[in-house]
Amino acid sequence: MEFEVTMADIAKLPRSSAAAQNLCKRCKLNPSEITMRHEALCRDCFQIYIRTKFTRHMEPYRVKKHSVTTKKLLLATSLGVASTVLLDTLHWHQSLQIERARRSEYEVYVVHIDESAVTGSDNNDAVDECLQKLREKYTHFEFAKVPLEEIYTMGDTAVEDVISTTGGLSLDQTATTASTSTGLIKLRTLLQTLNSRASQMDIINILRTRLIVELAKQKECEAIFFADSMTKMAAMVLAEVTKGRGHALPWLISDGPTPYGPQVIVRPFRDLSKSELTSYTTFTSLWPYSILPQSTALSPAPPPIKAKNQTIDEIMQKFFDDFSNAHLSTNVVKTAGKLEFEADKTRIARLGLCEICGLPMDEDPRLKKLKNIKVEEGSGSSTTTGDADARIYCLEPPEGEEGLKERRCYGCRRSTIGAGKIDWPVNNR
Numbered sequence: 104m105e106f107e108v109t110m111a112d113i114a115k116l117p118r119s120s121a122a123a124q125n126l127c128k129r130c131k132l133n134p135s136e137i138t139m140r141h142e143a144l145c146r147d148c149f150q151i152y153i154r155t156k157f158t159r160h161m162e163p164y165r166v167k168k169h170s171v172t173t174k175k176l177l178l179a180t181s182l183g184v185a186s187t188v189l190l191d192t193l194h195w196h197q198s199l200q201i202e203r204a205r206r207s208e209y210e211v212y213v214v215h216i217d218e219s220a221v222t223g224s225d226n227n228d229a230v231d232e233c234l235q236k237l238r239e240k241y242t243h244f245e246f247a248k249v250p251l252e253e254i255y256t257m258g259d260t261a262v263e264d265v266i267s268t269t270g271g272l273s274l275d276q277t278a279t280t281a282s283t284s285t286g287l288i289k290l291r292t293l294l295q296t297l298n299s300r301a302s303q304m305d306i307i308n309i310l311r312t313r314l315i316v317e318l319a320k321q322k323e324c325e326a327i328f329f330a331d332s333m334t335k336m337a338a339m340v341l342a343e344v345t346k347g348r349g350h351a352l353p354w355l356i357s358d359g360p361t362p363y364g365p366q367v368i369v370r371p372f373r374d375l376s377k378s379e380l381t382s383y384t385t386f387t388s389l390w391p392y393s394i395l396p397q398s399t400a401l402s403p404a405p406p407p408i409k410a411k412n413q414t415i416d417e418i419m420q421k422f423f424d425d426f427s428n429a430h431l432s433t434n435v436v437k438t439a440g441k442l443e444f445e446a447d448k449t450r451i452a453r454l455g456l457c458e459i460c461g462l463p464m465d466e467d468p469r470l471k472k473l474k475n476i477k478v479e480e481g482s483g484s485s486t487t488t489g490d491a492d493a494r495i496y497c498l499e500p501p502e503g504e505e506g507l508k509e510r511r512c513y514g515c516r517r518s519t520i521g522a523g524k525i526d527w528p529v530n531n532r
Contacts, residue, residue: 154196174209178193185332296522334424342416
């Protein structure tokens with residue numbers, strides 16, 4: 104008699120328990136609570152995964168036996184999800200150093216840039232409350248809230264009162280009221296000269312970065328930490344290309360030196376998605392320390408402005424926040440990360456830096472179409488050429504080409520079109 108196995112017979116075979124099927128793929132002990140990149144993990148293993156990704160970027164800041172100086176790091180925080188996770192992981196890393204080596208290799212200054220005076224936000228009380236909670240939880244760090252308009256007074260002695268190391272970083276409102284008011288007037292005047300909300304937000308983003316760099320210089324910090332996730336960086340890549348700054352992508356997204364000064368940029372979360380950081384916030388109960396409510400982070404509400412007034416940054420961020428587009432973030436960031444210009448230093452020496460964004464100037468090939476341009480020679484005489492090099496007009500534009508009088512890259516020329524001569528607060532030095 105021939106034996107035949109049917110589906111009914113297979114259904115009767117003994118199966119492992121449901122608990123065994125749902126165990127973590129790494130520790131094989133705890134039940135899985137999250138499926139991350141096709142791998143089911145428990146809460147503990149997921150936290151280890153996040154911290155491992157973070158630690159890979161902290162190699163220059165490990166404790167060294169014969170080190171006699173303490174490095175200074177500046178952490179820029181928006182009080183959002185990613186910023187809160189970066190604070191927590193950095194605090195964990197520093198606490199681990201103190202526990203094992205009895206000292207830490209670095210100290211951290213945390214800075215929040217307050218833009219409410221120009222963006223119309225009314226969450227100052229929530230920001231102050233959140234910063235106070237962070238001071239109480241992360242006692243090893245020093246915190247500051249610096250208004251964006253202080254970018255106009257960074258060279259004044261009054262600004263030294265903005266950053267005080269007594270009891271943590273603090274803002275002395277009495278000492279800086281006059282300078283802040285003057286800076287606010289100048290900043291609002293600058294933004295009013297721009298012809299669109301997209302241009303205004305672009306300039307605000309540039310000013311925020313420049314202010315953070317200036318604060319790092321004042322505190323003599325050697326590195327600036329940004330909590331940019333892989334999702335945010337993917338959105339930034341496409342947004343900056345659309346704005347006309349594709350030539351500066353290696354400077355915008357790469358970790359390492361910047362054209363602003365000796366400080367280096369570090370983005371420890373460049374390999375982690377926004378959803379992974381959100382899950383970490385939930386597992387470690389960090390929502391009370393973020394200004395962004397959990398309900399908003401898990402299901403973002405539509406923007407409160409009309410579609411035609413949305414900036415390219417907001418459109419790209421909304422696109423990559425969509426879970427169905429999560430797989431694109433890795434491809435965009437890794438592809439953009441391969442871009443590099445071997446002759447960047449030569450290009451900076453030739454063309455200089457943009458007076459607005461501070462990034463290397465671009466060479467506009469359309470300028471080569473200009474004819475009969477007089478180029479000054481070293482002897483003082485001038486010659487006429489039929490098709491001069493484009494870079495000449497980036498540095499010394501000819502008479503009559505008023506749009507090129509200021510040394511601005513193509514992206515910044517687009518943002519400031521029609522603004523005329525503007526009172527820009529930061530010098531490239």
